[in-house]
Amino acid sequence: MMNKFLYTLVAACMTTIGAYAQRTDGTTKSLVKTETEFAESLAKHGAKTAYTEFASANGLVFRPNPVNAKSYYAGQPESKNISWTPAYARVSRSGDWGFTTGPYTETGEKTSYGQYFSVWRANNSAKWELILDLGISHNKPLNKVTTQIIEPKDSYRPKFLNDRQRATGAEVIATTEATLSTTLKSYGIPAFAGFVNHDVRILFPGYEPILGKDKALAFFNSMFAKVALKTTKVDRADGGDLACSYGVATVDYKADLRESFNYVFVYESQADHTWNLIAMVFSPAVR
Incomplete structure (x- = not known):
């Protein structure tokens, strides 16, 4: 009984920590942190788990045409062969909307390269959720990546926006x-x-x-x-x-x-x- 209680407590804490980690505090840094944790989740658990956890209910992935992210990945294997790093990110002054982009690498019989692009929106509990995800491929990159994490110039969110x-x-x-x-x-x-x-x-x-x-x-x-x-x-x-x-x-x-x-x-x-x-x-x- 004690072991079961401890397991339940640990699982609850992990869920709480995960939800907190995806929360926005109005900064671009919080979005980059979420994007990084999304990539880490895919590397550890697989694409099916990562997209199920991070995508919104109406989130779209372009594979190649837009489809619902959760529905699409429900039928996909837990692939772990893609990794990416945010290189450019912006968040609105309202702290509820933003995007990140950067290089990705996909391994397999042949390694491929490209750029991902993700758009995020915070839900009612201020948790970042993926709403759009797509990318483009190119040859092995030759240019040095310059990271730009641009914070909002100020903070503003209408109180009674309907x-x-x-x-x-x-x-x-x-x-x-x-x-x-x-x-x-x-x-x-x-x-x-x-x-x-x-x-x-x-x-x-x-x-x-x-x-x-x-x-x-x-x-x-x-x-x-x-x-x-x-x-x-x-x-x-x-x-x-x-x-x-x-x-x-x-x-x-x-x-x-x-x-x-x-x-x-x-x-x-x-x-x-x-x-x-x-x-x-x-x-x-x-x-």
Whole structure:
């Protein structure tokens, strides 16, 4: 009886510790800690256990197209052959929403490399939950990784924000993306110049991260002839400073080839109340 009591007590403590470890204290550091523990859980227990523990009930993984994370991994084995490290992370000033990205390595018959991208939101108990997860592959990296863990500039969370107000805020992002889509149709690839931030980060299959507006525009202008966006959903942090969208991008290359991608874009609010892109991820889609 005593052994059973002790076992129950230890199990309860471990559950409490795990839940506490995933809690947000309003800092980017807390999100990076959660992301690191997510990777450690996968290495120790396997992907099925890790995603079941860390993903939200409505969390999506792109494998390659978006599917519910918990449902998808319920039918997967406990694979432990992938590891990753956060290299860039941001959290909203409301402390309830953020993302991390960085290099991953997948071992097997042949080792493969790439970049992961994860979006997180805190639930009602302030516990970080994975809501979007995708990645791109590239050759063995040659560039040195510079880690940037960017803390919110201040702290702000509306006390009486309701679902209707959240929907109104999200509609602003949807309108911004619709404007981007229309501008791309009217003016072509140079239209990106009016929407990407100076520190934008591009993840595109076959390439290491493309960092900064100048390099991003040079990449787009050299590769793309046309881009068409079809937005599926948008999400905005309660702090009103960060937001994201995901959907399908149809890319016509200059090499007379068309390809479809699942995309995730992250926007940041600017001083003039416009929204600029700070992260753009293009992951191959199956249509």
